[in-house]
Amino acid sequence: MNELAQQIIKVRQRLQQAAQRAGHKPVQLLAVTKQVSVERIEQAYTLGLTKFGESKVQEALPKLARLPQAEWHYIGRLQTNKVKDVVGRFALIHSLDRWKLAEALEGEAAKKEQQVGVLVQVNIGREEQKGGLDPAEVSDFIHELSSLPHLRLEGLMAIPPQTADPEEARPYFRAMFQLFSSLRSGGFKLKLLSMGMSQDFEVAVEEGANLVRIGSLLFGERA
Numbered sequence: 001m002n003e004l005a006q007q008i009i010k011v012r013q014r015l016q017q018a019a020q021r022a023g024h025k026p027v028q029l030l031a032v033t034k035q036v037s038v039e040r041i042e043q044a045y046t047l048g049l050t051k052f053g054e055s056k057v058q059e060a061l062p063k064l065a066r067l068p069q070a071e072w073h074y075i076g077r078l079q080t081n082k083v084k085d086v087v088g089r090f091a092l093i094h095s096l097d098r099w100k101l102a103e104a105l106e107g108e109a110a111k112k113e114q115q116v117g118v119l120v121q122v123n124i125g126r127e128e129q130k131g132g133l134d135p136a137e138v139s140d141f142i143h144e145l146s147s148l149p150h151l152r153l154e155g156l157m158a159i160p161p162q163t164a165d166p167e168e169a170r171p172y173f174r175a176m177f178q179l180f181s182s183l184r185s186g187g188f189k190l191k192l193l194s195m196g197m198s199q200d201f202e203v204a205v206e207e208g209a210n211l212v213r214i215g216s217l218l219f220g221e222r223a
């Protein structure tokens, strides 16, 4: 068995065990394929991975063209001048983080007579350099989103501050789950909580993530 096949099995096992510890439903695995060649992505698809995440539009488009049968997610910072390349191609955009982008997506989706699935990105560590809404602004923001009929809000996404020990990220994941739960109790129909990467996905799942985004653990370290 080749290395990629082995890594997929390992990651799936660890994911399943973490989900069991958390006592909640299965977790979706998004394979992050930035800097991964299209040949290896095709191999991963053959091995059973079906959802892939990309963070740069220019890098992603040729890959999508080669593997249109896969489900592609956009996980990077998105500029408003790129929405035309994204709407209609990606099943889900994880990085909706400002009103101007919401309006741009709405305009493009309306033009193409399509719906666009989005997650609202939350800057849970309130880090200056990071995208995402301040946690205190999320409720008002998603309330406003209901005025944009071509956006389909599916949930929240977060990238907590980088820490050496994944345990240090636990309070951020927990805060995200609390925010997610309180918005749901408030009547917002949120399904997905996208958090956890190679270093910390088990902690994220234990705290309630139901979609994890894993790159280097599957495909090896990036250059």
Ligand SMILES: *Cc1c(COP(=O)(O)O)cnc(C)c1O
Pocket: 032, 034, 055, 075, 076, 159, 197, 198, 199, 213, 214, 215, 216, 217
């Ligand atoms: C690169 C990236 C990931 C995956 O990171 P790994 O540490 O390689 O698992 C997940 N989410 C986002 C937003 C990324 O940019």
